[in-house]
Amino acid sequence: MSLLEVKGLRIEFPSRHGVAVAVNDVSFAVSRGEILGLVGESGAGKSTIGNGIIDLLSPPGRVASGQVVLTGETISGYSGEAIRQVRGSRIGFIFQDPMTSLNPLLTIETQLVETIRTNLQLDEPAASRKALAMLQAVGIPEPEIRIKQYPHQFSGGMRQRVVIAIALSCDPELIIADEPTTALDVSVQDQILQLIRQLCKERDVGCILVTHDMGVIANTTDRVAVMYRGEVVEIGTTGQILHDPVHDYTKSLISAVPRADIKLHRFPRVEYIEKVQTTAIDVKNHWLGQQETFGELHDGHLLEVQNVHLKFETQSAFLKKKPKIRSGFR
Numbered sequence: 493m494s495l496l497e498v499k500g501l502r503i504e505f506p507s508r509h510g511v512a513v514a515v516n517d518v519s520f521a522v523s524r525g526e527i528l529g530l531v532g533e534s535g536a537g538k539s540t541i542g543n544g545i546i547d548l549l550s551p552p553g554r555v556a557s558g559q560v561v562l563t564g565e566t567i568s569g570y571s572g573e574a575i576r577q578v579r580g581s582r583i584g585f586i587f588q589d590p591m592t593s594l595n596p597l598l599t600i601e602t603q604l605v606e607t608i609r610t611n612l613q614l615d616e617p618a619a620s621r622k623a624l625a626m627l628q629a630v631g632i633p634e635p636e637i638r639i640k641q642y643p644h645q646f647s648g649g650m651r652q653r654v655v656i657a658i659a660l661s662c663d664p665e666l667i668i669a670d671e672p673t674t675a676l677d678v679s680v681q682d683q684i685l686q687l688i689r690q691l692c693k694e695r696d697v698g699c700i701l702v703t704h705d706m707g708v709i710a711n712t713t714d715r716v717a718v719m720y721r722g723e724v725v726e727i728g729t730t731g732q733i734l735h736d737p738v739h740d741y742t743k744s745l746i747s748a749v750p751r752a753d754i755k756l757h758r759f760p761r762v763e764y765i766e767k768v769q770t771t772a773i774d775v776k777n778h779w780l781g782q783q784e785t786f787g788e789l790h791d792g793h794l795l796e797v798q799n800v801h802l803k804f805e806t807q808s809a810f811l812k813k814k815p816k817i818r819s820g821f822r
């Protein structure tokens with residue numbers, strides 16, 4: 493039996509203007525000790541899935557249909573005390589910015605001990621011993637001294653290690669790590685990812701790793717689900733996805749990863765075009781950074797270029813205006 497099964501999940505955000513479907517018919521499974529990457533560009537619905545699994549959707553978000561099953565128990569539909577018992581003790585969370593997860597006014601010891609005591613019913617001395625052991629496990633040097641300190645006395649990477657210690661302190665079955673290294677200095681990003689991987693393997697904890705970065709996927713995950721506009725367009729082992737991608741969108745994500753062995757003289761080539769109507773768009777030989785030279789664009793098409801989105805309502809609008817860039821390279 494899989495540790496976690498997500499079956500046909502649909503998450504909606506109703507508003508006065510209609511219902512935005514953020515996640516549509518998403519299914520995947522995670523095994524114990526497995527790192528599953530959820531990858532896709534901004535707005536693909538990755539974080540919404542993580543939040544939906546543990547009922548942390550920001551209002552008015554709601555799980556409209558589908559099921560989330562943890563070790564055979566259907567937890568979708570849980571609320572109040574039932575979902576609080578799942579959060580923290582059975583599913584741990586690691587967010588992007590460690591400062592939002594840590595209370596700046598409390599020592600690391602207080603925060604770890606409180607979490608452990610709330611979830612594991614240990615007395616104070618036992619919880620303190622476990623807190624110290626967790627700091628050791630995540631590689632904090634001189635943990636007996638550091639445990640008495642406050643978050644601002646730690647570097648960003650060390651703070652994220654503390655957050656990992658808190659997330660794992662209650663022996664969860666699953667960790668959801670949402671862009672856990674995006675806010676960190678490049679020099680420590682890989683160390684943190686390898687730490688998450690190592691601890692999940694050692695402790696047989698499943699992990700959903702949310703990222704927009706194919707480089708992170710390549711170095712950290714066992715399997716990958718590629719998300720595009722709220723749907724999983726491709727799922728497979730990391731090796732399959734990286735070396736033998738099937739979907740054009742996956743191919744475009746992979747080609748956007750900078751490679752040290754290839755010297756680029758020009759911007760990366762446009763890789764992915766979605767036709768929302770039937771007329772073809774010829775964007776061959778046009779390069780990002782030279783948007784004004786795009787040619788042959790036909791009425792009513794939406795053109796997607798890796799992480800750069802260009803939207804043209806009509807051909808005449810394109811001729812009159814410069815294309816609008818909604819988001820740039822990361």
Ligand SMILES: Nc1ncnc2c1ncn2[C@@H]1O[C@H](COP(=O)(O)OP(=O)(O)OP(=O)(O)O)[C@@H](O)[C@H]1O
Nearest residue numbers: 505512514533534535536537538539540541550551
């Ligand atoms: N509070 C909200 N209200 C309305 N719609 C929302 C809300 N939160 C998310 N959405 C919708 O869900 C979609 C997916 O958002 P989500 O944050 O899950 O994407 P993501 O893939 O995690 O991107 P990012 O990496 O930028 O966080 C958004 O495009 C938006 O339509």
